[in-house]
Amino acid sequence: MTVLITGGTGYIGSHTVVELVTQGMDCVIVDNLSKSLAITLERIEDVVHTKIPFEQIDLLDKEVLQQVFYKYDITSVIHFAGFKSVGESVKKPLMYYENNLISTLNLLEVMEEANVKKLVFSSSATVYGDSHTPPLTEELSLSAPNPYGRTKLMLEEILRDIFATDDKWSIALMRYFNPIGAHYSGLLGESPYGIPNNLLPYVLKVASGEIETLQIFGGDYNTKDGTCIRDFIHVMDLAEGHIQALKYIQNHNGCEAFNLGTGSGYSVLELIKEFERINYIDVPYTIGPRRKGDIMTSIADVEKAKALLGWSAERTLEDMCRDSWTWANKAKGYLVK
Template identity: 55%
Template sequence: MAILVTGGAGYIGTHTCVSLLDAGYDIVVLDNFCRSSRLSLDRVKKLTKKDFPIEEIDLCHEEHVQQVFQKYDIEGVIHFAGLKAAGESVQKPLNYYDNNITGTMNLLKAMDEYNVKQFVFSSSATVYGEQEQMPLLEDMPLEPINPYGQTKAMIEQILRDYHYANPETSIVLLRYFNPVGAHESGDLGEDPNGEPNNLLPRITQFAVGRIDSLKIFGEDYPTPDGSCIRDYIHVMDLAEGHVQALAYCQTHTGVEAINLGTGKGNSVLEVIQTFMRVNQLQLSFDIGPRREGDAPISYASTQKASKLLSWQAKRSLDQMCLDAWRWQQKNPQGFEA
């Protein structure tokens, strides 16, 4: 039996595939490669010395999704696939609602048809929106402030309703915060198509000369240095959290929303300063206006993850910055170079 990893060629997906294979799972990767590279999965195979099938499928095509479940003996699903840029979602909301929700519905229909009961969903801290209380707790009301976050919150509700109708299912909603860093080998990392949306790849691409400028969005947030505060988590810690969530699914039924973060916030400017310090670099940057859809402060309560999953983040911000730079230096143009 195998674990189906949707969006498995993406940044978090590839690192989770490594962790799953290292933990002894068989996997099947499903991806449409619209914003990822097939070469990333070649790197996964090389790192783990294990082979696995890859299905180039768009989840929005229900018949194709059904065929994957017919072809393989699927035991559980980890669902990463979806559009994920908060700013872009404000400009293209229909794309986000159509892609993210339709794809998940088709996946659930196939799971229902083929009696698959274990589901780990890649949700997001964006479902919390702008909350005054920190850290963010799983039982807080969901108030997403952009269409991307709305799709995550809507899918969470769909999954709760699905479980109510199918109480033998086990569903974990992983609300994770800001994944950064790379596999310690430097062979896997974040390789966004086009202009990076996330902070660390903007920093590393600027440092390696791939983009011409480094811009910070906003200096007037209600934070100590005026820049946004986020809970940055090493992508390998995040990957290991998915393996623990899957193990939890195998011994429990129900629906649980669980934060995956470090429980500590760092500002955008702190991340830049840390990156320069640990990698002995000097970088110039520009400060522009706020980016639409960004919350000022966001960091996690991690108590539930510790209690239910026996998981906690282990890698420091220094390590995140070192690993991100190692990846970019080894792969200045990403996977396709």
């Protein structure tokens, strides 16, 4: 079994590649490196001690993608590639719709041509919108509050339509919550460009002195300390969840959604305080206005993944904060400033 990993040098993709190879599976990475670093491939190979086939292509180029399927004996796909910043999507919605939708449509058409009909799709908890009371179950109605989330919601609907017309497809829709952390070795982690859009990479840059102060978006939410609450999940737990989904779709046709989270929520300030406590470092911050497109509270119901995939998150918030700081200190020469 050879698994195609799109966006495999990205944050979640790279950790999933490590877990795939660790479990003895073959994979091919495709990535255009527009949102990731070429050095990440070397860092993956340092962790797993083997060479990984890599093709630098853009999924918007369908003909080049077809060549990848001719070159390798691909049997299934894990699709991570796509733009993922909520804030950027609000400012540049057309860019998000063009990239995320067309690239995925190209991938699906090429998969169909090659008779490869097993797909693990990287979705998001943003498809639940902000009208439900947590914990969020997979059966809830869907409504995304920002263009990024709407691209994920549209693609979920497309994938359900595909299965409705061809029941040979087997698709897992992975709705994950807030991935943070890094590989325990410190050799692999998140490498954001400039000022990060996600919380913990921002914390890392402030803690390391690259940025003077962390800006928290909103301190007036109806929560215990006024900041947003999120279900933070260690990226390696997330990677393991994708592998369990990949195994599941080998023997189950259908189009199933799965939450990947811990089932517990922490506020932004709680995360910062835990990071300071475990790593013995101060993280200065200011609280500014809310960011458009953010929701107040997002916590997963994880019973379905536990029951059908045999998966549950094992790592703690302490693990997430410690592993992230280990990565930041080992990778100072590689983090983009």
